[in-house]
Amino acid sequence: xxxxxxxxxxxxxxxxxxxxxxxxxxxxxxxxxxxxxxxxxxxxxxxxxxxxxxxxxxxxxxxxxxxxxxxxxxxxxxxxxxxxxxxxxxxxxxxxxxxxxxxxxxxxxxxxxxxxxxxxxxxxxxxxxxxxxxxxxxxxxxxxxxxxxxxxxxxxxxxxxxxxxxxxxxxxxxxxxxxxxxxxxxxxxxxxxx
Numbered sequence: 001x002x003x004x005x006x007x008x009x010x011x012x013x014x015x016x017x018x019x020x021x022x023x024x025x026x027x028x029x030x031x032x033x034x035x036x037x038x039x040x041x042x043x044x045x046x047x048x049x050x051x052x053x054x055x056x057x058x059x060x061x062x063x064x065x066x067x068x069x070x071x072x073x074x075x076x077x078x079x080x081x082x083x084x085x086x087x088x089x090x091x092x093x094x095x096x097x098x099x100x101x102x103x104x105x106x107x108x109x110x111x112x113x114x115x116x117x118x119x120x121x122x123x124x125x126x127x128x129x130x131x132x133x134x135x136x137x138x139x140x141x142x143x144x145x146x147x148x149x150x151x152x153x154x155x156x157x158x159x160x161x162x163x164x165x166x167x168x169x170x171x172x173x174x175x176x177x178x179x180x181x182x183x184x185x186x187x188x189x190x191x192x193x194x
């Protein structure tokens with residue numbers, strides 16, 4: 001027995017309606033809170049302004065799923081920085097609309113001699129789930145930034161892990177679990193040689 005197409009269409013419409021229905025959470029009034037959270041956007045701009053025009057070699061390594069590793073040597077002038085910046089900039093939580101939506105903790109690591117600032121999302125629907133900034137205890141320079149994002153749609157769940165150690169390593173990891181089909185895992189790493 002063949003099932004008519006209209007039944008599939010009705011079923012799909014019902015699923016989309018159910019998926020889009022979600023309880024709206026009460027908004028937190030942040031009008032009396034001063035300040036904002038760490039700005040990935042401002043940090044990226046500062047890094048760009050500091051190192052733009054400085055020529056250096058970069059080793060780019062890409063691994064897709066658990067296959068072969070592809071490595072290439074490039075330089076700072078030929079890399080397409082726009083998609084890399086976009087990936088990092090969309091994780092920015094410095095807008096005042098994010099105040100109260102993250103739990104902030106600060107801790108010192110005496111072994112590493114660092115101060116660490118950690119932001120954890122209070123809601124699983126926020127794109128940026130974790131943000132860890134590691135700062136050198138003596139010169140107060142950023143040693144590293146680690147970011148985890150999560151995006152859930154009808155079609156897939158995508159987790160990104162981003163890491164940047166200034167002028168040493170930039171790593172982007174994507175783990176995509178689609179509704180159907182094979183899981184995708186990709187790691188792209190840029191190693192700076194100065």
